[in-house]
Amino acid sequence: MANKVLRVGVAGLGEAATEFLPDYAGDPRVRLLAAADQRTAARERFTAEIKGKAYPTVEELCDDPDIDIVYVSTPHELHHRHVLTALRAGKHVIVEKPMALSVEDCEAMNREAEGRGLQILCGHNHSYDAPVTRMREIVRSGELGRLRMINTWNFNDFMVRPYPDFALEMSRGVVLNQGPHQVEIVRLLGGGMVRSVRAMAGSWDETRPGEGAYACYLEFEDGTPASLVFNGYGFFDTAELFWWIGEGGTPRYPGKHAGSRRNYRQLRDLDPAERERLLEDLKTRMRYGDVGLGQHAAMPEGWEKGGFRSGDGVAQ
């Protein structure tokens, strides 16, 4: 596919799509050609804003002969099915993290791609970020000696972001929703397979479903150890250790987590059904269709900025 403009079809025009499609749309190496979503609002906006073809099902999208690559950004539990559909239609695939919900499903997806001579990439991922690739270069070069151990922490506000319970449940908490980024960076730096994994996860807020924290110890095949700690309850912010540069590489507002917690506190005491209805409505408004590429939904009255979305910027 060298020097070719890659024609991309998007499966699932949700919140992730609003955040990541501007990069696709602005890159001369790719052309956003089509998309599939079951929501009419998303399809209509895609046709009007991107001038692309819009299908109600992923199957129809994958049958489109003009598409080279399908970017799968439907909910986690559909990744396995939608990736296989795309591969069987002869398309290369980029699938959002987590790749799938079980190792068996991931292996089946890899087998399908290999058997057909197609590429499958899990992304977006931070192993392509310049600081991470540079760290890998330094490790490989040996200029600082042999890699002895890897230690990584990430403390963010994932569990107090304004997601409805159903979306948090769908996300499987921080282990499957946030962990893939951390594991993938560590795996790149470690440079191989691991020979052992030991971990435990915690669910420490009874008002939020799912696991919000974990501690994990890995050993690579060459004996290099790695420790991974994640806490998504929105207290400490590890960006403080990195000159207030956030995970996305942009400046992080130091009050972001406190803002998220204050916003969430306003919801905690609501009747659970009322809270869920409010948050579901908000989640809908964050998806492509209700908002356009790169746009953010308006916040409810009285909510603080900063803690609203997963990005790092202040003006959110």
Ligand SMILES: NC(=O)c1ccc[n+]([C@@H]2O[C@H](COP(=O)([O-])OP(=O)(O)OC[C@H]3O[C@@H](n4cnc5c(N)ncnc54)[C@H](O)[C@@H]3O)[C@@H](O)[C@H]2O)c1
């Ligand atoms: N890499 C990242 O940093 C990042 C960030 C956000 C989300 N994500 C990933 O992207 C995926 C989607 O997350 P989201 O927050 O955008 O979810 P979302 O619920 O906002 O969006 C999912 C979209 O898929 C559509 N959809 C669902 N089932 C469908 C079907 N059968 N056919 C066609 N369309 C269907 C929905 O209408 C919705 O528009 C998740 O796996 C999540 O982990 C990744």
